[in-house]
Amino acid sequence: MTSAPLFVHCCHCRWCQRETGASFALNALIEHDRVMLASGDVDVVDTPSESGVGQRIARCPVCHVAVWSNYGGAGDIVRFVRVGTLDDPDRFAPDIHIYTNSKQPWVILPSGTPAVPEYYDRERYWPAASLARRRAIKP
Numbered sequence: 001m002t003s004a005p006l007f008v009h010c011c012h013c014r015w016c017q018r019e020t021g022a023s024f025a026l027n028a029l030i031e032h033d034r035v036m037l038a039s040g041d042v043d044v045v046d047t048p049s050e051s052g053v054g055q056r057i058a059r060c061p062v063c064h065v066a067v068w069s070n071y072g073g074a075g076d077i078v079r080f081v082r083v084g085t086l087d088d089p090d091r092f093a094p095d096i097h098i099y100t101n102s103k104q105p106w107v108i109l110p111s112g113t114p115a116v117p118e119y120y121d122r123e124r125y126w127p128a129a130s131l132a133r134r135r136a137i138k139p
Contacts, residue, residue: 001081005030006130008083010094012103015050020066023104027069027080028092031137035068035079042067077137096125 005028016025042058049055053072058079060067068079083089097103097115109115114125123131 001028001030001086002034002036003030005081005092006078006133007126008092008095009080010097011099012097012107013050013099014102016099017102017104019047023107024097026083026089026092026094028083028086029078029080031133032070032076032079035081078134096120 007029009027009029010024011027012024017023019025040061043061043064045057045059047055047057049071051072055072056070056076057066058068058070059065065085066082067085068081070076070079083092086092094113097109097113098120099118100109100115101117103109114120122134126134
C-alpha cells in the first residue's frame, strides 16, 4: 500500500470465518490506485457473498492466498487488502470490530476499539480525512 488505509475492519461474520478458515478477517480498506504489487500479478476469482452482491477475490497465482477483495457494492474503487499479507502487518490494527454478534465466544475484544454487532455508520466512525478521500473517489 502506498499510503495509510482509509480504515481497517476486523470482521467477525461467519462468512469471513468460513472464507479465511480463521476466526475473523482483518482488512485494510484503501483506494485501488494506492495498491501496488511487489511482483507478478493476481488471479481474480468471482465468489458469492452473504450480501448477495458477490465479491472479487484477488489471489496470489502461486500460493492462492487471498491478497485483497473488491465487494460488489463498492466495485473496483476500494480494495479490502488482507492485512496479514503485508510485509509489516503490525502497522494496521483494527479501527473497528464488525459483526461481533457472530464472533467466536473465546475472542476477547480490546476495550479501546469500537465494536458493533453488525455493520456501522461510516460517518460516525471514519476519520474526517478518510471520509474526504472516499468522497474524492466515489463515482
